[in-house]
């Protein structure tokens with residue numbers, strides 16, 4: 001099953017490769033990983049999506065916790081979260097199809113951020129399901145290029161203990 | 164004003180480090196310059212691997228952290244095996260390496276290696292020093308990480324220019340772990356349940372690992388065993404945790420555990436596991452390990468709990484604190500039920516003892532028994548890795564904590580000689596018996612020079628079977644006698660080798676010579692080398708094939724001459 005880990009780390013060199021290494025050494029393929037500074041510039045937050053056996057992932061979580069520069073590890077898979085990804089899609093759109101493509105982007109509340117003669121760049125944000133729906137809808141027109149960020153997530157509601 | 168080198172040396176002195184094991188080179192010479200002017204003792208080893216193993220031997224024998232030094236690049240990479248050994252056996256080790264100048268890092272400079280990257284998976288933490296300001300914090304933190312909780316190795320990589328950089332260095336502000344969020348402590352909740360389970364069990368057993376040794380909890384373990392009457396088995400690392408001559412001691416369990424201990428393990432209805440990671444060498448098939456027994460697992464490292472085995476009660480606690488608590492909880496009753504369990508165990512011990520009658524060529528076990536007979540159970544015993552290691556674990560009675568030193572988790576051949584050397588440095592005045600195979604001895608024998616130089620009482624007992632014994636055994640049993648790359652020619656001549664190092668030596672090839680040769684080993688002052696020619700066909704039994712269950716152990720049961728699984732009648 002897919003797990004999402006929220007890992008708070010010290011902003012120190014090498015911490016990214018250490019965390020990534022702990023997953024890969026146990027044979028997990030990291031599906032997506034996002035790292036960035038938090039509101040406190042001395043810490044970073046990683047959101048890691050990985051697929052695997054619950055038991056082994058629990059072990060990876062504990063191993064992460066042991067690292068000196070890891071402050072906190074949360075498996076937020078079963079928590080209620082807000083999650084977002086961002087996706088840029090260059091979709092082919094000439095005179096004959098442009099209208100239809102624009103309609104689709106409106107339905108999904110995407111933004112068109114660049115217009116060429118034969119293509120558009122569409123910016124989409126949302127959760128995994130929405131990303132897939134958009135990609136599926138634009139597919140028939142011809143997706144020429146696609147980049148996606150990994151997922152970032154935050155637990156809903158009040159949270160005051162730790163971060 | 165101090166420079167980086169002086170600061171590090173002062174720090175080590177402040178931490179009461181007695182000696183460091185090291186080897187110089189270009190990028191760490193600046194450090195040596197100041198080391199030479201300080202009262203800190205430096206032992207020049209003959210290979211950095213020897214330095215790391217010696218520091219570990221020192222740490223294992225004394226309980227204090229070991230410190231080793233190496234230069235950048237090849238010096239640092241030579242440390243890796245010793246560091247990995249310390250990691251898997253939870254030994255406090257501080258490794259300090261020189262690195263190329265800060266400005267030259269990342270340019271494939273001469274003798275540059277990314278050592279912090281290389282050792283990441285086998286250290287608790289590693290640091291690349293990037294400015295003098297952070298040195299106090301890093302040293303303090305490194306020391307705490309190496310010695311705290313579950314101990315282990317830490318490496319600090321110091322660029323050459325920072326040894327010489329001078330500055331007013333403020334004292335450490337200790338930042339370690341302050342941000343970590345503490346997990347809830349479940350001791351209060353679990354203690355009554357554990358005590359109750361212990362009192363109710365009819366066939367209880369205690370399994371001790373190296374964590375009991377690390378925690379300095381051997382005395383309390385004896386107390387708990389005596390108050391409850393619960394018998395004790397040990398892992399390889401837990402061998403010195405409980406005295407072998409105690410009536411409740413059953414010996415080692417696992418792949419080459421003694422039969423009665425393995426049978427007690429597979430038949431117990433409660434297993435109290437203290438300071439052990441329950442490695443595959445102990446459990447065999449993890450999924451089927453003691454499916455019916457109640458398992459209580461106490462370890463200082465939360466990551467060990469529920470890792471290999473599903474336990475009924477898990478408690479993250481230092482073994483000493485746990486034993487203290489449970490003894491305070493108190494009032495255990497020795498009931499009649501446990502008497503039956505004792506009788507059953509006695510029967511197993513009588514029916515399946517370790518063989519002690521030998522004929523034909525000298526057997527490795529005889530040499531070990533003779534050493535034990537003459538040296539007694541209070542000697543410091545060190546092993547290398549292989550058959551002889553398992554024979555010593557089975558046969559040599561150890562009665563004191565920290566008197567059995569072995570590379571358990573990594574199983575690194577070449578560990579023995581340098582580790583014995585480190586132990587001799589750490590415990591002056593005590594003899595160190597090293598049991599080593601003719602294979603492993605050749606991996607690090609250059610430390611004979613260091614041992615001679617310092618006249619250390621390391622008694623090298625080579626169990627010379629002209630073969631990589633453990634490999635021979637596997638090829639015999641698992642690969643149907645297809646022997647590949649496991650025969651060793653009778654080289655070198657160990658007596659001549661000893662002469663080259665100016666070390667007295669003796670050879671024994673027959674049973675008649677055995678006891679006299681051992682006398683020579685133990686009576687000669689300083690280092691000795693003894694070449695005992697032993698039977699290469701002797702197998703370590705019992706033998707549980709990987710993934711097997713204790714009751715599936717192979718052995719020669721009831722006087723039979725062929726190998727048979729215990730469970731198959």
Ligand SMILES: Cc1ncc(C[n+]2csc(CCOP(=O)(O)OP(=O)(O)O)c2C)c(N)n1
Pocket residue numbers: 547548549550551552574575576577599600601602603604626628630631632633634
């Ligand atoms: C560095 C290293 N290389 C290889 C091995 C695999 N290995 C385990 S035991 C063994 C044979 C050891 O032979 P020897 O030192 O003669 O001891 P014996 O088994 O004969 O007692 C080998 C090669 C190892 N444990 N460590």
